[in-house]
Amino acid sequence: xxxxxxxxxxxxxxxxxxxxxxxxxxxxxxxxxxxxxxxxxxxxxxxxxxxxxxxxxxxxxxxxxxxxxxxxxxxxxxxxxxxxxxxxxxxxxxxxxxxxxxxxxxxxxxxxxxxxxxxxxxxxxxxxxxxxxxxxxxxxxxxxxxxxxxxxxxxxxxxxxxxxxxxxxxxxxxxxxxxxxxx
Numbered sequence: 001x002x003x004x005x006x007x008x009x010x011x012x013x014x015x016x017x018x019x020x021x022x023x024x025x026x027x028x029x030x031x032x033x034x035x036x037x038x039x040x041x042x043x044x045x046x047x048x049x050x051x052x053x054x055x056x057x058x059x060x061x062x063x064x065x066x067x068x069x070x071x072x073x074x075x076x077x078x079x080x081x082x083x084x085x086x087x088x089x090x091x092x093x094x095x096x097x098x099x100x101x102x103x104x105x106x107x108x109x110x111x112x113x114x115x116x117x118x119x120x121x122x123x124x125x126x127x128x129x130x131x132x133x134x135x136x137x138x139x140x141x142x143x144x145x146x147x148x149x150x151x152x153x154x155x156x157x158x159x160x161x162x163x164x165x166x167x168x169x170x171x172x173x174x175x176x177x178x179x180x181x182x183x
Contacts, residue, residue: 023110024084026050026058028119030104035132043094044124048104049086056085058108065101065120091121098124 029051033044050058056078062071073091080086091102106117 024052024054025110025112026053026087026106026108026117028104028106028117030119030121032121033124038098038124043092044098045090045092046102046104046121047088047090048106048119048121049088050106051086052084053086053108053110054084055109056080058085058087058106060087060089060107061105062089062091063103063105064097065103071102093124 027050029049031047031049033046038044046062048060050060058078060073060075062073063069064071071091073089075089076087078085078087089104091104093100093102101123102121104119104121106119108117111117
């Protein structure tokens with residue numbers, strides 16, 4: 001699922017007229033696993049998208065945050081767009097590995113100080129899932145309240161404008177509340 005999102009993001013991004021005069025380091029965008037993927041497959045896929053780098057030679061590998069072992073991961077092809085390059089890599093974690101933070105390590109000629117770029121990915125645990133669910137719930141609550149407010153405003157506008165229309169074309173303007181004066 002995350003791979004599809006990256007491909008859509010990549011192909012729908014507006015083109016740039018960038019011509020690299022010198023080397024440029026990769027700019028990372030990270031994608032975390034969806035709740036649906038975690039619940040359905042009891043696994044999660046981290047995706048690291050690296051964009052706008054030059055030259056096109058790049059090495060990517062994954063490790064646990066405090067580990068030294070290189071983990072088995074997958075990579076897409078390096079793609080050239082507008083004289084810069086893009087590449088993505090993903091790591092699928094299952095079981096006990098879901099409670100561990102992981103990092104994507106990028107080796108590129110243009111990294112600052114020629115030091116490997118380390119991109120940290122949070123663990124896939126219940127706290128992060130709960131936070132994601134809370135944020136989603138808050139978002140939908142806000143949308144419902146906004147829609148309710150818009151409907152209320154529209155009804156009030158129609159009522160007030162309709163009353164004014166009735167009063168001006170009805171010939172008399174009567175007060176909204178009678179004070180008790182009866183001629």
